[in-house]
Structure formats: C-alpha cells, structure tokens
Amino acid sequence: MACQKVLDVAGVGGKITLGGKVYAVDAPLKFYAGQSWVAAGGINVVGGGSEIRLTAPASSVVEPANPTAVTYGFNPVGIYFNAQTYGDAGLSLYNTSYAKPDQCAYRADKDAAAGLLLDSNVSLQCYFNKINQPRAFASGVGGVGIRFTRGANANQVFGGKCGSSTRGMEFLSLSSGNYIAGTDFENNTDRHIRVDAPNNMFFGVHMETAPIGFDITVNGTHTVRIGTSFATNVTVQVQDASVHGAVLETRNDSTTGGVTGELKFGPMRGRSSYFTTSSICMIDFDIYNSAAAGLIQYFRNMVTSGECSVSYYKGDGSGVVTIKLNASTGEISSRDILQSDNAGANTRRVMRRASIPTSGFYNVGDVVERVNPTAANPVTRWVCIAGGSPGTWQATAWIVVRGPTSSRPNLGAADVGVEYLDTTLVGAGKPIRWTGAAWVDMAGAIV
Numbered sequence: 001m002a003c004q005k006v007l008d009v010a011g012v013g014g015k016i017t018l019g020g021k022v023y024a025v026d027a028p029l030k031f032y033a034g035q036s037w038v039a040a041g042g043i044n045v046v047g048g049g050s051e052i053r054l055t056a057p058a059s060s061v062v063e064p065a066n067p068t069a070v071t072y073g074f075n076p077v078g079i080y081f082n083a084q085t086y087g088d089a090g091l092s093l094y095n096t097s098y099a100k101p102d103q104c105a106y107r108a109d110k111d112a113a114a115g116l117l118l119d120s121n122v123s124l125q126c127y128f129n130k131i132n133q134p135r136a137f138a139s140g141v142g143g144v145g146i147r148f149t150r151g152a153n154a155n156q157v158f159g160g161k162c163g164s165s166t167r168g169m170e171f172l173s174l175s176s177g178n179y180i181a182g183t184d185f186e187n188n189t190d191r192h193i194r195v196d197a198p199n200n201m202f203f204g205v206h207m208e209t210a211p212i213g214f215d216i217t218v219n220g221t222h223t224v225r226i227g228t229s230f231a232t233n234v235t236v237q238v239q240d241a242s243v244h245g246a247v248l249e250t251r252n253d254s255t256t257g258g259v260t261g262e263l264k265f266g267p268m269r270g271r272s273s274y275f276t277t278s279s280i281c282m283i284d285f286d287i288y289n290s291a292a293a294g295l296i297q298y299f300r301n302m303v304t305s306g307e308c309s310v311s312y313y314k315g316d317g318s319g320v321v322t323i324k325l326n327a328s329t330g331e332i333s334s335r336d337i338l339q340s341d342n343a344g345a346n347t348r349r350v351m352r353r354a355s356i357p358t359s360g361f362y363n364v365g366d367v368v369e370r371v372n373p374t375a376a377n378p379v380t381r382w383v384c385i386a387g388g389s390p391g392t393w394q395a396t397a398w399i400v401v402r403g404p405t406s407s408r409p410n411l412g413a414a415d416v417g418v419e420y421l422d423t424t425l426v427g428a429g430k431p432i433r434w435t436g437a438a439w440v441d442m443a444g445a446i447v
Contacts, residue, residue, distance in 0.1 A: 003052075004029055007065075011035075018050040018079065026056035028087075030065035031074045039078035046105045046135060051080040058083075060092040060117065067095055070125045074099040081115075083108040085140070089117035089147075095124040105135040106145070113138055114147035115165070118155055122173070126152040134160035134183075142166050145188075148175035148197070155179070163187045170194040171220075180205060185213075195220035195242075203227060207236055213251070216240040225249060243267065299327045356382050356414055362391035375401045378409050379418060408439065422447070 013034035020040035039050030081090035090106035106115030115136035136145030145162035162168035185192035191212035213236035247264035386392035
C-alpha cells in the first residue's frame with residue numbers, strides 16, 4: 001500500500017511522477033481531484049513504460065478515492081493501466097468529470113471487463129472527460145476496449161486505438177453526446193463499435209477487418225458518423241437501426257458484396273453500391289416509416305433566368321438524354337417512352353416512334369404515337385390488341401389523305417380501317433378503306 005500512501009499525501013491537485021517500471025498492486029489505487037500522474041516519457045507505454053499491474057481480484061486498477069462525490073479532474077500521462085484477468089476495468093472514471101488521460105494504455109482481460117470505463121451510474125456525473133491517444137484492449141469474452149455506460153455524456157476521445165477486444169468501444173444506457181475522432185479500430189472479434197444510446201458522434205475513425213464495423217441499435221438515434229475510413233480491400237458490415245442521424249462514408253460491405261457509399265441525414269437515407277459489372281443507388285426519404293407521406297421539392301426558392309432541369313441519360317454511356325424535366329416550364333421531353341401506367345397487372349406504355357415495333361414484348365393496351373405522319377404514312381396511332389413479341393397492333397387514328405391511285409399510302413396488316421379519298425376512281429373523291437391486305441370500296445369490292 002506504499003503507492004497509495006504517496007497518493008494520499010499528494011492529495012487534491014497533487015502531482016506524482018512514476019518511474020519506468022511495473023508497479024504491482026493487489027487493490028485499486030485511488031486518485032484525488034486534480035491530481036496529475038506523469039510517467040517517464042519517450043518510451044513505449046506498453047512493454048517498457050510505467051505500468052500499474054493488478055495482481056488480485058478487484059474492481060479496477062485505478063479509480064476515484066471518493067466515488068460518492070464527483071471527482072473533478074484527473075490527469076494521468078503515459079501510464080499503462082493493466083488489470084490482467086483480475087479487474088473489471090483498467091482505469092475507472094466512475095463519477096469523474098473533466099479528466100484528461102493522455103497517451104495511456106488500458107487493459108482488462110477478464111470476461112465482460114473494459115480497458116477504460118466511463119460510468120455515471122445514472123444519477124452521478126461522468127462528463128467532459130478528454131481522452132487523448134488511448135490504447136485500449138479487453139480480450140475476455142464480452143470485453144470492451146472503452147465502455148461508456150449509465151449516462152456517461154459529452155466525453156471526447158481523440159486518436160489512439162481500440163483493438164484486440166470482443167468490441168472496441170460501446171455506448172450503453174443513455175450515454176450520449178460523446179465525440180470520437182480519428183480513433184483506429186483493429187482486430188476486434190465481434191464488432192468495432194456498438195451504439196445503444198443516442199446522439200453520439202464519430203468523425204474520421206479508421207476500421208480494419210471485422211465482422212461488423214458499426215452496430216447501431218434502435219436506441220442509437222441521431223448517431224453521426226462522418227468520413228469513416230476503411231483499410232484497402234477490407235470488408236466491413238454496418239448495422240444501423242437508428243431512426244435519425246447523419247452518415248457520410250464509403251466502404252467495402254459484406255452485405256452487398258461491393259463498394260458501398262452511404263449518405264444519411266434526418267430520416268432520409270441514400271445508398272450506392274458498385275459491383276464488378278453493375279451498380280445500384282437506393283434512396284428512401286423516410287426509411288423507417290412506410291406510411292409517411294413524402295414531399296420532395298426541387299428548385300423551390302431559385303430565382304434565375306437560366307434553366308432548372310432534371311435529366312436522365314441512356315445507360316449505354318453515350319451521354320444521350322432520354323427524359324428531361326424542365327422545372328421552369330413544366331415541360332417533360334423524352335426520346336422513346338413517354339409514359340408508363342402500372343396500375344393493373346401489366347405495365348402500360350405510351351411510346352413515340354416512327355412505326356410499330358418489330359421486336360420486344362408488349363402488352364395489350366400499349367400505345368405507339370407516330371412521330372412523323374405523312375401522306376404516304378398517314379397512321380398516327382396504334383394500340384396493341386394482343387400481347388406478345390412483338391404483339392399484334394391495330395391502327396386507331398390516321399390522317400385521311402386525298403390523291404390519285406398512284407399515291408395511295410403504303411400500309412400493313414396493323415393498319416386496318418385506314419381511309420383514303422382516291423380521286424382517280426369513278427366519282428371524284430370516292431372513299432376507300434384498307435382491310436389489312438387490300439383496298440376496298442364501301443361495298444367491300446377490291447379497287
């Protein structure tokens with residue numbers, strides 16, 4: 001207990017300097033408010049620095065001297081808190097706020113233990129602690145490198161590494177408002193980060209291979225994860241059941257088998273996946289409420305003399321626009337398919353073409369609008385009357401042309417009913433009709 005006596009004498013605000021050796025303890029050392037523990041610098045904190053090693057079962061290696069009152073400030077620098085398989089935590093910041101551990105290592109290999117524990121015990125305080133360059137390990141079953149629990153709020157972690165644990169980091173029991181930036185997650189066997197509390201933020205963290213990178217539960221609403229980086233060719237799955245939040249990242253995703261980019265803000269989520277020969281982009285503006293109405297507004301407040309439009313291109317890489325919506329005029333223009341109505345069992349299409357199709361499958365009710373009717377080609381519309389490939393088509397509208405026999409239109413089997421005013425026949429302008437194979441007069445005689 002000689003170590004503890006030194007700490008007791010130093011008291012509140014005292015400064016302790018540790019030599020570069022192992023300090024074996026069989027009970028937790030207790031720190032006081034404002035104390036600074038500084039280890040010998042310039043060496044590897046793990047395996048060569050100042051180590052405090054627990055050698056008997058206990059709650060932790062180091063914890064506050066008075067756990068019933070808030071401890072304000074504790075500043076260890078370059079120390080290795082090693083609980084081995086004996087302690088529930090390497091360093092416990094139970095009911096501690098404004099601590100600033102710097103370049104320390106934390107290890108706890110007991111099952112369900114945490115290398116570094118931040119715990120508010122619901123009604124107490126574990127707030128505004130700043131963890132700089134941590135190295136956290138917890139290899140026991142259910143072990144966690146850094147655990148935030150029971151309302152540990154508004155703490156900050158900068159850089160460092162959480163690895164070789166069951167989970168690298170976890171946020172439990174309403175531990176919210178915590179900020180994690182630039183931390184590396186490697187060799188965790190279950191998942192890198194589990195978020196079961198709201199309003200936590202992750203910026204620029206790095207992940208190596210793991211079964212699951214982020215595991216965000218329904219309680220992890222408003223989680224923010226921006227700019228997560230993943231090692232090259234590493235496959236990481238993300239599970240995110242949170243209702244609202246913000247996401248911007250790209251990863252190799254085991255659930256899609258390809259490169260996945262994700263954008264999320266509020267209830268809206270967009271995901272794009274790139275595969276070897278294809279890609280897909282999915283956007284849902286309220287992914288967690290299928291009954292919610294969606295109102296999407298473009299160019300709502302733009303004041304400009306230029307054109308505001310949305311264009312869709314052919315998928316062959318030619319750069320040809322197939323559908324264009326001009327938001328200034330409301331005009332919709334397209335190359336082939338004008339309109340699709342899928343209210344029934346089959347999709348109905350209205351198409352603008354020079355003639356009826358000769359290939360492809362079409363359904364009853366599909367319509368072709370001719371783009372260039374002329375005297376020689378007077379039919380302006382056909383309707384598919386029997387589905388198939390290419391279907392059976394019937395002319396339903398045409399221009400009635402007047403001219404000599406030599407100028408009769410060239411028609412086909414789909415043009416039954418088309419009329420022509422043949423001025424060469426007896427009785428100027430005598431109307432004749434096309435049967436699908438021949439011209440006949442009104443009595444049915446071929447003329």
